[in-house]
Amino acid sequence: MRGIKTVIVDDEPRIRNGIERLVVSNGEEWEVIGVFSDGQAAYEAIVNQFESIDLLITDVQMPIMDGLTLIKKLNSESHDFFTMFISGYDDFKYLQEAIREGAIDYILKPIDRDKFQLQLDEVKERIRNKQKEEERRKDIEERALQLTYAKQIHHLSELTWNDETDFSLMDWTFQFPKGHYKLVHIDIDQMLSKVKGVSPSGLRDWHFAVEKMMNELLVDGFGNQEVQYWIWKKGNVSFWLLLLHEEPEREGTSFNLLMEEYLLKLKKKIQRDFPFTVSIAFGNEFEDLSLLPAMRDQLLSLMKFRIIEGGNKIFHLSTLNNLSNEKTLMMPSFVYKYTEKTVNAVREKNEREVIQAITGFFHELETLKSPLLIQESIQYLCIRIIKCWMENDGFGEEINLLMKAIQITKKSANLSQLKEGIKEWVTSLVNRLMEMEASHSDPISKAKEWILHNLSESITIKKVADHVYLNPTYFCEYFKTQTGETVLSYVTKTRLKRAMELLEKTDLKIYDVSVSVGYQDTKYFSRLFKQWTSQSPSQYREKYHNLSV
Missing domain, CATH: 3.30.70.270 (Reverse transcriptase/Diguanylate cyclase domain)
Structure with a gap:
C-alpha cells in the first residue's frame, strides 16, 4: 500500500507544527506533503501542485480563506479525499455544516494526543478500505479494457483477412x-x-x-x-x-x-x-x-x-505522382508525344483517338533496342493515364488500375500482345469514364435504390460504390455529406425497417425474416433489432398485432 498523503492547514504555528509531529509519529505510512497557514494557500497547492491527497486536516476559522470555504471549493471541483476539522467548542455550528460537506471527523482544541492517534487509526482504516476498493475497480476496468481491445483486434483481423465483408457483419464498428x-x-x-x-x-x-x-x-x-x-x-x-x-x-x-x-x-x-x-x-x-x-x-x-x-x-498515394516525375528522364521524345496524345484522348473519352495514339506509340516502341527502356516507356504511359483517371472526382486512389497494367506487361509474350493488352485496358477505362459520367447525375439515389433491391444479398461498400462508378472512400464521404449518415448506418436502418414491415404484414418465422433482410445469424439479427427498436422481433410483432386488433 502507498503512503497516506496528508495536508495540514492551521493559522496557529504551534498547533500546525504539533499536528504535523503527531501525524508523522503515527507510523511510516503517514506522509505529510503540505503544511499551510491559510485555506487559500492550501487550495492553490492542492489544485496546482499535488497529484492527489488522502486526508485534509484543516482549522475551521482562518484568515483569507476559512476551512469551510476551502472544503466547499474543493468539493465543487470533484476532489476526492477525507477531511478532518480542527475546532474550538464555540465552532460547533460550523462543524455541523462541515459534516454536511463530507467531513468525517473533528479534533477539539486543545488536542489530546492519545485521542488524536485513535482518530487517525480510524481514518487510516477508512482510507485503506477506499484504496483497496479503488484498486479493485481499476483492476476490473483494466480487465474490461483488455477484453474490449481483444474483441476489437478480433474484428479488425477478420476484416483484413476476408476479401469482402457484408455490412451485416460490421455493426461492431459503431462501438x-x-x-x-x-x-x-x-x-x-x-x-x-x-x-x-x-x-x-x-x-x-x-x-x-x-x-x-x-x-x-x-x-x-x-x-x-x-x-x-x-x-x-x-x-x-x-x-x-x-x-x-x-x-x-x-x-x-x-x-x-x-x-x-x-x-x-x-x-x-x-x-x-x-x-x-x-x-x-x-x-x-x-x-x-x-x-x-x-x-x-x-x-x-x-x-x-x-x-x-x-x-x-x-x-x-503520392507515390504515383513521384513515379510519374521520376520516369521522365532519358526516354525518347516520341514517348512523351504519344503519351500526351493518349491522355488527351482519354480525357475527351474518344475511343478512336485512343486506339490511334496507342498504335503510334507501339509502332515507335518497336524501334527501341533496350528492353529496360521499353519497360520504362510503357510504365510511364500507364502512370500518366492513371493520373488522368485521378482527375475525375473521387478517383485519386484507384491504384489497382496501375497494377492491372503492370500485370499485362508481365503476361504478354511479345510487343504485339502487349499492344493489344494495353489498348484493351485503356479503351475499357474510356468506356467506364463514359458510364461514370452518365451515372454521376444522382449517385445517392442510384445507390439507395440498389441497396433497397439487394437487402437479402451480400452488400459491401465496394459493391455499392462500383454500382455508381465511384471510388469507395470518395463515395462514403460524399454519401455522408449529402445524407448526414454513413452508408453502414443507412444499410442497417433500411434492413431493419424492411424487417419491421415483414414482421407486421407476414407470418414469416423470425429466421426467414432475418435471412430475407441479409442476416444469416438469427441471434445476431435479434440482438441488433433490439438495439435499434428496444424490442425483440417477436415482442415487436406481438405488440403490433395487439395494437391493430
Whole structure:
C-alpha cells in the first residue's frame, strides 16, 4: 500500500507544527506533503501542485480563506479525499455544516494526543478500505479494457483477412471511438526467401520482437498526443496498424509529422535489428470504419509498387505522382508525344483517338533496342493515364488500375500482345469514364435504390460504390455529406425497417425474416433489432398485432 498523503492547514504555528509531529509519529505510512497557514494557500497547492491527497486536516476559522470555504471549493471541483476539522467548542455550528460537506471527523482544541492517534487509526482504516476498493475497480476496468481491445483486434483481423465483408457483419464498428483514423500496413520484403529455413518458433520470436518494437516506438514517438492504436498481425511477420487521433488531417500538422517520423524510425530500426527489411504503406485519413476493407485493398495495392521501386520503402498515394516525375528522364521524345496524345484522348473519352495514339506509340516502341527502356516507356504511359483517371472526382486512389497494367506487361509474350493488352485496358477505362459520367447525375439515389433491391444479398461498400462508378472512400464521404449518415448506418436502418414491415404484414418465422433482410445469424439479427427498436422481433410483432386488433 502507498503512503497516506496528508495536508495540514492551521493559522496557529504551534498547533500546525504539533499536528504535523503527531501525524508523522503515527507510523511510516503517514506522509505529510503540505503544511499551510491559510485555506487559500492550501487550495492553490492542492489544485496546482499535488497529484492527489488522502486526508485534509484543516482549522475551521482562518484568515483569507476559512476551512469551510476551502472544503466547499474543493468539493465543487470533484476532489476526492477525507477531511478532518480542527475546532474550538464555540465552532460547533460550523462543524455541523462541515459534516454536511463530507467531513468525517473533528479534533477539539486543545488536542489530546492519545485521542488524536485513535482518530487517525480510524481514518487510516477508512482510507485503506477506499484504496483497496479503488484498486479493485481499476483492476476490473483494466480487465474490461483488455477484453474490449481483444474483441476489437478480433474484428479488425477478420476484416483484413476476408476479401469482402457484408455490412451485416460490421455493426461492431459503431462501438469504436469516433475520430480520425489512419491505416498502416507493414510487410516483410522478399518474405519467402527471408523466412526459408526459419523454424515456427523463430518466426514467432520475430513477430513478438517487431510488435514490441512497434509499441515502444508508438509510446515514445507520439508523446502527449491523444492517439489510440491497434496492432494485429497477418502471418508471422506482417502487420496492420490502425491509428486514431482527434485532430483532422492537415498538411504539416503535428500528428502527420509524428506519424511520418514514426514510420521512418520503425523501418530503419527493423532493418538494423533483424535480418530483413520491410516496406510500409499508409493511406489517407478516414472517419467511417466501414471503409476499412477499401483502405486495406488500397494499401495492398500500394505494396505492389515494390515491383517498380523495390523494397525497403514507405509508400503513400503520392507515390504515383513521384513515379510519374521520376520516369521522365532519358526516354525518347516520341514517348512523351504519344503519351500526351493518349491522355488527351482519354480525357475527351474518344475511343478512336485512343486506339490511334496507342498504335503510334507501339509502332515507335518497336524501334527501341533496350528492353529496360521499353519497360520504362510503357510504365510511364500507364502512370500518366492513371493520373488522368485521378482527375475525375473521387478517383485519386484507384491504384489497382496501375497494377492491372503492370500485370499485362508481365503476361504478354511479345510487343504485339502487349499492344493489344494495353489498348484493351485503356479503351475499357474510356468506356467506364463514359458510364461514370452518365451515372454521376444522382449517385445517392442510384445507390439507395440498389441497396433497397439487394437487402437479402451480400452488400459491401465496394459493391455499392462500383454500382455508381465511384471510388469507395470518395463515395462514403460524399454519401455522408449529402445524407448526414454513413452508408453502414443507412444499410442497417433500411434492413431493419424492411424487417419491421415483414414482421407486421407476414407470418414469416423470425429466421426467414432475418435471412430475407441479409442476416444469416438469427441471434445476431435479434440482438441488433433490439438495439435499434428496444424490442425483440417477436415482442415487436406481438405488440403490433395487439395494437391493430
